[in-house]
Amino acid sequence: MSETPHIDIDYVANLARLDMTEEEKSKLGSQLDDILGYFDKLNSVDVEGVEPMAHAHRVANVWRQGDQPGETYAPEILTGMAPDHRDNQVVVPKVVE
């Protein structure tokens, strides 16, 4: 992070599957450069040997007590949320040739 950080927005936007206009990209570019510059503060602290912290408390796996059926939803409720649906199935644009 020693050189001035700069985000290749086209590359990252593609990773994030996010369509952005040229205007949005150019505005975001300069804002993100400011923010990344601010992130460089983190280089001021020695973290040698420090265990990364992903969570506030120690989390352990949570096992279920057997397979207990709980409340379920009718298929039409769940597929009914989809922007396009038919016969209790979600309709999407063609994804295979």
Added chain:
Amino acid sequence: MSDLHFKTITELAAMLAAGETTSVAITQAVIDRTAAVDAQVKAFLSYNPEDALSQAKVSDERRSAGKSLGPLDGIPIGIKDTLAVKDQPLRCASKMLENYVSPFDATCITKLREAGAVIWGRLNMDEFAMGSSTENSAYQTTCNPWNLETIPGGSSGGSAAAMAAGEAIATLGTDTGGSIRQPAALCGVVGMKPTYGLISRYGLVAFASSLDQVGPFARTVEDAAILMEAMLSKDPLDSTSIAPQGETNYAAALKEKKGPWKLGVPQEFFGEGIDPEVKANILKAIDWYKDQGCEIVDISLPHSELAVPVYYIVATAEASSNLARFDGVRYGHRSDEAKDAMTLFTKSRGEGFGDEVKRRIILGTYVLSSGYYDAYYLRAQKVRRRILGDFEKAFEQVDAILTPTSPTPAFKRGERADDPLAMYLSDVYTISVNLAGLPAISIPSGFTESGLPIGLQVIGKAFGEADMFAIANAFEQDHDYHKTMPAL
């Protein structure tokens, strides 16, 4: 009884028990007040008077039958638009979820229903809880009832403004980096963020899962304690929820515990960037504790200035992952221009998300991307542990820590809209608490010369809510700031 809407839960519970009022009367007062002032305040995205009144009627019938469920029975509580309430809209103030209706209740809502509460309207927020001013809502900008030209704070700005304006008896918010405490401070109400894991996150739309917590807004510390007690649960539907530990009869404990306490004051929270009026006000509050016999200890949280960069790496990384679910397939916005799998994702997300959400998705995707992961995300996680270590060391010496909640009072609308970094610094005193998973509460501590509220933050030990409430309650009992209401 024209002022029912400004009463506290404890006052109303006593009136209900004595037969001096009904839940229907209280709920109607809140509805009338909302109808009268919300055109100015714009706290609510939607509300349903008939639904609220029918819940109130059931509560009154229960009470008449001698089966009251306790102090929350019949009390109308407003809900931030990020928490699921069955058959109500859940939009996260985003165009992405414009037509979404929840098929189930969040666990915290279930718990409130079990306590008899009347689940009231949907409160405005920054889109997907990303922001510190509620200006990032895709629908409307909420105004601070103390000065309509200023912002109410954020992201739970609607929840805070509704309290200040008397549009609910209590409200729920969520706090990922200060989103309950900062708006509570700016709107002059009580706002509390619990120890991570204490309240189930099931039914809360995830922003940054290792930081998000649900918490109450209330008029008094005691009311906040009552709401917390009702929502405690180890929830099988949230694997990060934790069984309540230590003293959890908060409302009773806050009256019994009298101190004196050992209270830490971190020098790092009074340096550069703090408004002089806020600084003077908080120092005065600290002097009050000293006058009560509390021992004030100068402490140091040396990594404090790194909390904001750590937060904006960790939170955006988690957000970029959590928000990947909005793909235009199963729910949410789908673009009319979607022609294939790729444009289904890219166009739907490009149209559905607002500027700040896009900014954070890009930032989070970048810090997780190949070649940058170690330099940003991994390093931030390591510094996060340093921040926790600072608190652990401080709590070897003190019972709680006193700080300002926000470095400034409410600022003018638009003032920081084009400067995300300045906006991010609004949360400089609240963020480290989320990173460390600690509980903290903001209580009204006075006003600026121009009449804007100031908040004092009390940070407790992990699962130290009972002491934290008692310390905050002691100050509140000797001051009247929480009884002052804005003129609307």
